[in-house]
Amino acid sequence: MNFFSYQNDTLCAESVRLVEIAERFGTPSYVYSRAAIEFAYREFDQACSGRDVLICYSVKANSNLAVLNVLARLGSGFDIVSGGELARVLAVGGSATKTVFSGVGKSVAEMRAALQTGVLCFNVESEDELERLAKIAAELGKIAPVSLRINPDVDPRTHPHIATGLRETKFGVPYEDAPRLYRKAASMPSLQVAGIDFHIGSQLTEIEPFVAALDKALEFNDALGATGIRLQHIDLGGGLGIRYRDEKPPTLKDYLGQLFGRIGNRKLKVLFEPGRSLVGNAGLLLTRVEYLKNGDARSFVVTDAAMNDLLRPALYDAWHEVLPVLRRNGPAQRYDIVGPVCESADFLARERALTVAPGDLLAIMSAGAYGMTMSSNYNSRPRPAEVMVDGKTAHLVRDRESTEDLFASERLLP
Ligand SMILES: *Cc1c(COP(=O)(O)O)cnc(C)c1O
Numbered sequence: 001m002n003f004f005s006y007q008n009d010t011l012c013a014e015s016v017r018l019v020e021i022a023e024r025f026g027t028p029s030y031v032y033s034r035a036a037i038e039f040a041y042r043e044f045d046q047a048c049s050g051r052d053v054l055i056c057y058s059v060k061a062n063s064n065l066a067v068l069n070v071l072a073r074l075g076s077g078f079d080i081v082s083g084g085e086l087a088r089v090l091a092v093g094g095s096a097t098k099t100v101f102s103g104v105g106k107s108v109a110e111m112r113a114a115l116q117t118g119v120l121c122f123n124v125e126s127e128d129e130l131e132r133l134a135k136i137a138a139e140l141g142k143i144a145p146v147s148l149r150i151n152p153d154v155d156p157r158t159h160p161h162i163a164t165g166l167r168e169t170k171f172g173v174p175y176e177d178a179p180r181l182y183r184k185a186a187s188m189p190s191l192q193v194a195g196i197d198f199h200i201g202s203q204l205t206e207i208e209p210f211v212a213a214l215d216k217a218l219e220f221n222d223a224l225g226a227t228g229i230r231l232q233h234i235d236l237g238g239g240l241g242i243r244y245r246d247e248k249p250p251t252l253k254d255y256l257g258q259l260f261g262r263i264g265n266r267k268l269k270v271l272f273e274p275g276r277s278l279v280g281n282a283g284l285l286l287t288r289v290e291y292l293k294n295g296d297a298r299s300f301v302v303t304d305a306a307m308n309d310l311l312r313p314a315l316y317d318a319w320h321e322v323l324p325v326l327r328r329n330g331p332a333q334r335y336d337i338v339g340p341v342c343e344s345a346d347f348l349a350r351e352r353a354l355t356v357a358p359g360d361l362l363a364i365m366s367a368g369a370y371g372m373t374m375s376s377n378y379n380s381r382p383r384p385a386e387v388m389v390d391g392k393t394a395h396l397v398r399d400r401e402s403t404e405d406l407f408a409s410e411r412l413l414p
Contacts, residue, residue, distance in 0.1 A: 003036035004284060004365070009327040011363055013389040018286055018325045021394050022361050025385045027288040028305035029400070030372050032062075034070055034390040036282035037368075041074050044274060047252040051260060052269045054120075056100050058238045059085040061275030061369040062283065066388050066397035068092045071278070077120070079238070079273035083110040090117065100235065100271065102149070102199070104129075104170055111136045111144075121145045121271075123197045123235065125172055130185055137190035146185055147195035147235055150178050150220065152213040156201030156239065159316045165200025165213060172198065178220060186229050193229055195271070196221055199237025202276060205249045207258050210236065214262050221268065234263070235271035242280040244366045245319045249277075276369040283368025285310050285384070286325070287348075289360045290340070299335050301356055306339020307346040308378040310364060310371050314345040322349045325361035337362070341379045372398075380406055 004013055011018050013031050021031055044055055056077040059068065063085060068078070069092040077098030078089045089099055096117040101110075104125045111133055114122065124130050124146050137144040151172030156163050164171040173181055185191045198213050214236060221231050236259060241249035263270065287305035294300075312318035322337055332353040339346045348364055356362070375383045382401035387394050 001036070001039055003033035003039070003282065004363070006327065011323055011325045013284070013394070015392045016389045016394045018361060018363060021387055021389075022286055022288065022325075024394065025387055025396055026400060027286055027361065027384075028303075028309050029286045029385040029387055030283055030367065031286050031394075032064070032067060032279075032283040032368055032386070032388045032397075034388055037067060037070050037279055038074065040278045040282060041071060041076060043252060044272070044278065045074070047256050048270075054098060054269065054271050056098065056235075056271055056273045057278055058273045058275030059088060060373055062279045062371070063088050063373055064386050064388075064397055065092050066386075066395070067279060068094060077271075079275075083107070083113050086110070086113055086117065086119070096120070100147075100197075100273070102197075102273070106133075108132070108136060112140065115140050115142045115144060119145075121147050121194050121233070121235070123147050123149045124185075125149045127173070127177075127181060127184075130181060130188075130191070134188040134190045143190055143192050145192050145194040147197040147233070148173055148178055148181055148185070149197045149199065150175050150217060152198055152200065152216040154200055154209050154212040154216075156204050156209045157206060158201045158203050158241070161316045162202040163200070164202075165198060165209075175216060175220070179223070182224055182229055183227075193231065195231050195233035195235055197235035197237065197271075199273060200239060202239050203241040204239045205241040205247050207250045207255055210239070210255065211258055211262060214259055218262060218266070221266070231268060233269040233271055235273065238273040238275045238277070240274055240277040242276055242366065242369075245321065280369035281366050283366075283371060285364040285367040285371060287362050287364060289356055289358050289362060291358055292335075292356065299333060301335045301337045301354065301362075303337060303339055303348065303362060305348060305364065305384070306341040306379070306381065307343065307348075308341055308376045308381050309339070309384050310348060310367055311374045311376075312370055313348055314343070315374075320349060320367060321365040322352050322354065323363045323365060324354060324356060325363055328355045328357070328360070330355045337364075341381070377401075377406060382406060
């Protein structure tokens with residue numbers, strides 16, 4: 001299914017021409033397709049049919065309220081990593097009882113907020129955190145449902161910056177410590193042991209690391225069961241990769257089929273925390289060419305979008321497809337696509353053959369996940385607008401920041 005396609009040589013989001021979006025809302029702008037998000041969610045959901053499953057969309061991939069609301073309306077749960085994300089979920093009518101709270105550094109205030117709203121589970125990542133949570137829950141007269149995020153020490157074979165399940169990463173508790181920590185949790189009256197959790201990394205394109213992690217978690221679940229601690233759920237995290245270029249991520253059928261196969265008929269509810277696989281290919285970054293700059297060694301397309309708008313290329317050398325919004329005839333030339341930010345790392349793409357002229361629009365594809373959420377104001381650049389297309393209509397779902405917004409909360413010394 002393709003929700004961004006050319007109609008008469010002009011690139012469209014669903015039925016809306018991107019040219020029109022640029023005229024109405026300006027550039028750079030993120031553009032999302034509602035149908036693409038719904039398609040991805042429903043595909044995941046349907047592939048789980050017949051199983052006791054909760055899909056908890058990972059909010060950090062794209063936390064725009066309209067995106068969260070589209071998913072909440074489909075019945076999605078959420079995976080959050082901060083109090084800010086919890087507030088977003090609640091603001092769109094998402095339900096706390098379908099929300100799991102992940103992350104290595106939950107603050108006292110964040111724990112309180114999550115306990116007050118009654119989240120489904122805290123995915124606890126250290127002994128210190130377990131103790132803090134028990135104390136705060138007791139103070140509030142609540143019982144906190146907990147999973148331990150185990151670090152299964154498997155290599156997800158993805159970019160090192162997005163690998164999270166290796167011993168040397170900061171995430172989760174070492175597999176060997178888990179039995180003791182579960183006994184400890186079970187003995188604390190303000191905690192209720194609910195499940196087990198892992199998340200081994202992002203943009204995984206093979207199934208084997210998921211299976212290896214799951215096998216460890218299941219072995220653990222079974223051993224724990226033998227000691228009388230019964231888990232209600234197993235949370236397999238997110239991490240399923242998408243196609244940016246020529247990757248061949250596993251199909252949902254294969255991925256889920258293998259995982260469900262391993263779980264067999266154990267009476268465990270299964271939670272997933274997909275982020276990128278639900279929204280990554282549902283968005284693009286629309287940008288306008290400011291200048292062409294021909295150098296001896298390289299030629300550059302200078303766009304009005306930069307690394308502060310889309311960090312992935314600068315941060316992990318990520319590859320995004322670049323498409324001209326209007327197809328032009330004429331010979332193509334090789335360009336690096338770069339932004340106005342004063343850093344050599346400021347590029348969106350390298351070595352791309354394009355036929356372009358100043359003023360043209362380009363679409364940086366597959367920018368729906370970890371795009372806007374990783375944006376910043378570096379170089380005092382207002383962040384882009386966000387637009388969601390729904391059929392024939394484009395809706396502005398976040399205003400472009402203004403220059404006044406940039407320093408509205410700053411003060412001079414008296
Ligand atoms: C980031 C994250 C996810 C989502 O990962 P994707 O690769 O986007 O699917 C899920 N769970 C946790 C704990 C995360 O940190």
